[in-house]
Amino acid sequence: MADAATIQKIEDIEAEMARTQKNKATNAHLGLLKAKLAKLKRELLTPSSSGGGKIQGFEVAKTGQARVGFVGFPSVGKSTLLSNLAGVYSEVAAYEFTTLTTVPGVIVYKGAKIQLLDLPGIIEGAKDGKGRGKQVIAVARTCNLIFICLDVMKPLTHKKLIEHELEGFGIRINKTPPDIKFSKKDKGGINMSSSCPQSTLDLETVRGILSEYRMHCADIRLNEDATVDHLIDVIEGNRVYIPVIYVLNKIDQISIEELDIIYKIPHAVPISAHHKWNFDDLLAKMWDYLKLTRIYTKPKGHLPDYENPVVLQSSSRTVEDFCNSIHKTILREFKHALVWGTSVKYSPQKVGKDHVLEDEDVVQIVKKV
Numbered sequence: 001m002a003d004a005a006t007i008q009k010i011e012d013i014e015a016e017m018a019r020t021q022k023n024k025a026t027n028a029h030l031g032l033l034k035a036k037l038a039k040l041k042r043e044l045l046t047p048s049s050s051g052g053g054k055i056q057g058f059e060v061a062k063t064g065q066a067r068v069g070f071v072g073f074p075s076v077g078k079s080t081l082l083s084n085l086a087g088v089y090s091e092v093a094a095y096e097f098t099t100l101t102t103v104p105g106v107i108v109y110k111g112a113k114i115q116l117l118d119l120p121g122i123i124e125g126a127k128d129g130k131g132r133g134k135q136v137i138a139v140a141r142t143c144n145l146i147f148i149c150l151d152v153m154k155p156l157t158h159k160k161l162i163e164h165e166l167e168g169f170g171i172r173i174n175k176t177p178p179d180i181k182f183s184k185k186d187k188g189g190i191n192m193s194s195s196c197p198q199s200t201l202d203l204e205t206v207r208g209i210l211s212e213y214r215m216h217c218a219d220i221r222l223n224e225d226a227t228v229d230h231l232i233d234v235i236e237g238n239r240v241y242i243p244v245i246y247v248l249n250k251i252d253q254i255s256i257e258e259l260d261i262i263y264k265i266p267h268a269v270p271i272s273a274h275h276k277w278n279f280d281d282l283l284a285k286m287w288d289y290l291k292l293t294r295i296y297t298k299p300k301g302h303l304p305d306y307e308n309p310v311v312l313q314s315s316s317r318t319v320e321d322f323c324n325s326i327h328k329t330i331l332r333e334f335k336h337a338l339v340w341g342t343s344v345k346y347s348p349q350k351v352g353k354d355h356v357l358e359d360e361d362v363v364q365i366v367k368k369v
Contacts, residue, residue: 031205031228035212064113065311072149077249081273082118112311152248173244178230181221194222243289293317298364320353333367
C-alpha cells in the first residue's frame with residue numbers, strides 16, 4: 001500500500017506543477033517540486049526490503065559485446081522483428097500482450113556478437129509499477145542501445161508515452177550527461193560557480209533543491225547553461241544515458257509520400273518486420289549508435305585474423321583494454337605492440353599499452369623475453 005500512497009503524492013505534485021505558471025518568480029518553487037518528485041520516484045523504483053512473493057524476473061545473462069533492448073507497446077511487431085533478425089522464436093500473435101518474459105536472441109554483425117532482448121510490451125504507467133512495466137524498464141536500463149518499436153500508423157502518440165515512461169525511470173534518451181561538477185562536503189555552506197551565464201539556475205533555486213535532499217554544504221560548478229532537471233540528475237546520480245533508435249514498423253501499410261515524411265524524423269528507421277524491408281539500414285544505424293571498435297589480431301609470422309575481431313567499446317579501446325579482453329595475464333608479459341591502421345602515423349608502428357586504437361586496426365603483441 002506504500003506504493004499507492006507514493007503514486008498519489010507524485011500525482012499531486014505533478015498536478016501542482018501543471019497549475020504553476022513558469023516564470024522567474026516561480027523558478028525556485030518549481031525546482032523544489034521537481035526535487036520532491038525525483039525523490040518520490042526513486043522510492044518507487046527502489047524495491048522495499050520487506051518480504052513479499054518473488055516476482056518472475058526478466059533478467060537475462062549478458063552475452064556478446066553489446067546488448068540491444070526492444071521496447072514498445074504490445075503488438076507493434078517487436079517479436080516479429082526479433083525472429084526475423086536473429087531467427088529466435090518469440091511468441092507472435094495479432095492480439096496484445098503475447099510476450100510475457102524477456103526473450104533473448106543473438107546476431108553477429110560485422111564480426112561482433114550483439115544480444116537482442118525482446119522486452120514484454122510496455123503499458124502506460126509502467127514507471128509507477130503498473131503491469132510488469134517496472135521490471136521491463138529495469139532490464140532496459142542495462143542495454144547499450146534501445147530500439148523503441150512504434151506502429152507507423154500511430155507513431156507520435158506512442159513515442160511520447162514511451163519516452164515519458166523511460167525518462168521517469170532515469171533513462172535519458174539520446175542525451176549526454178550534464179557538465180556539472182558536484183561534491184558534498186562537511187562544512188562551508190553551498191558554493192556555486194559557473195563558467196557561462198545561467199538562464200534558470202541561481203543560488204536560491206540550488207539551495208532549495210539541495211535542502212530537499214538534506215544537503216547544506218556542497219560545491220557546485222556549472223560548465224553549461226544547466227536546468228533544474230540537469231542538477232537533480234547529477235544529485236540523484238542514478239541516471240543512465242542510452243542512445244535510442246525509433247523503429248517505425250509496418251511501412252507496408254502506408255504510401256510513398258508518407259514514407260518520405262517519416263524519413264525526416266530524427267533517430268528513426270522505417271521498416272517492415274513482416275516483409276523484412278529496410279533491415280540493412282536498421283543494422284547499419286544500430287552499428288553507428290553502438291560505437292563499437294573492431295580490432296584484428298595478428299600472430300607473429302601469420303596473416304591477420306579477419307574472421308574473429310576483438311570488439312571493444314569506444315570508451316575503452318586502448319592496447320591495455322585489448323589485452324585484457326583476450327586474457328588478463330597478457331599484460332604481465334607485455335613489452336610493446338605493433339599496430340597497423342588509422343590510429344598510427346605509419347604501419348607497423350611500435351606503441352605502448354596506453355595507445356588508443358581505431359576501428360579495424362591490426363595489432364600484434366610482442367612479449368618480454
